[in-house]
Amino acid sequence: MTEYTANPLLWVLLVAFVATAVLVHRQRKTARALRQEIQSLTSHYTELENDYGKSVRAAQEQAEDETKTVLKSAMRTLQGLAAEQQLVLSRLQSKYGDSALLQDLLEIDHTNSQFGRRAQSIAVLCDGWLGGRRDTASVYDVVRSAQGRIRHFRRVEILSQVDFGITSRAVEPVALALAELFDNATSYSSPDTVVEINIRTVPKGICVVVDDAGVGMSDEERARADKLLASERASGVAGLGNPPQFGFAVIGLLCERFGFEVSVDSSSPYGGVRAVVLLPHDLLTAMPEKQAPAPAPLAAARTAPEGGPEAALVPARTDDGLPRRRRKRPMAIVPGSAPAPRSAARSDSEQAQVMGAFQRGTQSGRTGRPEEAERTSSNPGASSEGHGVS
Amino acid sequence: MTGHDGWLPESAELVRPYVITRGRGLPDDEQLSLITLVTASADHAQRPTRLSPEEQNMLELCSAGYLSVAEIAGHARLPLGVVRILLASLKEGGYLVTRPPVARARLADKEILEEVLNGLRAKFG
Numbered sequence: 001m002t003e004y005t006a007n008p009l010l011w012v013l014l015v016a017f018v019a020t021a022v023l024v025h026r027q028r029k030t031a032r033a034l035r036q037e038i039q040s041l042t043s044h045y046t047e048l049e050n051d052y053g054k055s056v057r058a059a060q061e062q063a064e065d066e067t068k069t070v071l072k073s074a075m076r077t078l079q080g081l082a083a084e085q086q087l088v089l090s091r092l093q094s095k096y097g098d099s100a101l102l103q104d105l106l107e108i109d110h111t112n113s114q115f116g117r118r119a120q121s122i123a124v125l126c127d128g129w130l131g132g133r134r135d136t137a138s139v140y141d142v143v144r145s146a147q148g149r150i151r152h153f154r155r156v157e158i159l160s161q162v163d164f165g166i167t168s169r170a171v172e173p174v175a176l177a178l179a180e181l182f183d184n185a186t187s188y189s190s191p192d193t194v195v196e197i198n199i200r201t202v203p204k205g206i207c208v209v210v211d212d213a214g215v216g217m218s219d220e221e222r223a224r225a226d227k228l229l230a231s232e233r234a235s236g237v238a239g240l241g242n243p244p245q246f247g248f249a250v251i252g253l254l255c256e257r258f259g260f261e262v263s264v265d266s267s268s269p270y271g272g273v274r275a276v277v278l279l280p281h282d283l284l285t286a287m288p289e290k291q292a293p294a295p296a297p298l299a300a301a302r303t304a305p306e307g308g309p310e311a312a313l314v315p316a317r318t319d320d321g322l323p324r325r326r327r328k329r330p331m332a333i334v335p336g337s338a339p340a341p342r343s344a345a346r347s348d349s350e351q352a353q354v355m356g357a358f359q360r361g362t363q364s365g366r367t368g369r370p371e372e373a374e375r376t377s378s379n380p381g382a383s384s385e386g387h388g389v390s
Numbered sequence: 391m392t393g394h395d396g397w398l399p400e401s402a403e404l405v406r407p408y409v410i411t412r413g414r415g416l417p418d419d420e421q422l423s424l425i426t427l428v429t430a431s432a433d434h435a436q437r438p439t440r441l442s443p444e445e446q447n448m449l450e451l452c453s454a455g456y457l458s459v460a461e462i463a464g465h466a467r468l469p470l471g472v473v474r475i476l477l478a479s480l481k482e483g484g485y486l487v488t489r490p491p492v493a494r495a496r497l498a499d500k501e502i503l504e505e506v507l508n509g510l511r512a513k514f515g
Contacts, residue, residue: 097463141404141405352461
């Protein structure tokens, strides 16, 4: 044993052991301190991170709100201008309706409608103004209105019609949503294909089915579309990409706000996308009247008896605001082809039909019997009746 | 759809004329002038439903007999050119028959009128 105690090696080992133990102990202490420090640092960091995230989000929201407000009022101005221009164009079109200028006016009108639609889409994304008030319109007219708002409207073909109208409140939103769908359909299919529209009555309301013969959507695009249409509504114009893809974001928002449904999850028989817009019953009404009913006094005046001095009784203008033709002298009406007795409220189109029938009668008389023809055509009142334009 | 009070006082037609014409161009002046007479062709019984409401309306207007293009335009409440485009396409589809307007009475010879005038002046003037 003494041998061992005398052995310096043992002492060296002992000292080394003690030193190691002390070292380890110290190391542990430092490690513990470090760990604590790290922990506090981590918690501090998380706290900072949260705060940072919050303030960034707040800043982002504020910036987005500001962008929205600015865009909203800017778009309102643009929409107003587009609508104003549309009115001017309508006026010009009826003023220069018979000149070659009309062709160019129609083209400008088309461009203006597209421009108005773009502004409208951005406005929808910014919770803005949707446009002027509309009267109740037939589903067919709303679809055609949407058709007019896209560039390649000639490629859109409406294959069926239904006898339903859309309530005035829903006319613009439905037209805008359809226009975005048509735009997608025509942009993602080749220029020589047709986009087919079918309008169908279903138990839940009315379906507008849009089929294109394009390349269809990839899974990624489909997922994005589904997300925007069903679950996650877009807000603001951020995150639309470059070039921005407004379509589904706008449609999703309109669906939520006005209560119709759009789905793009089936594929069209032509290989492209089939989009289905479901308009529920609360957005639908009966087919709107084509023309406003004639005011009562006019209808009363028109019950004037046959053959009397009509010129004095019949008002000078028709319901359309056109000068009413007056018989200058009594006419001989061919027996048998005489029109049905005058009803109390004969519409202007009926009036026109009657005039046309008369014209056809005198015409057949003139061509059929030459000797009679001379007599008939010598009556200036009759021959000028059917086509008299003054 | 915000708190903005006013709608626009009036808004233009929902369906624009270029959609009604389906973007077709104007027909020749010769083909359909203001006073060309138009009527529905005899076999319009099997009229397809694919026609737009405006086209059906025009066919109905002139189904009873000849009407001038100008008259149809007046009743259809559309710009004249648009009516002409629609009528031209209806004619192409065989729904309509057109007929040139009735020729105007030939005017008296100007020289004769002058001679008469001169004679009258010589006698009474």
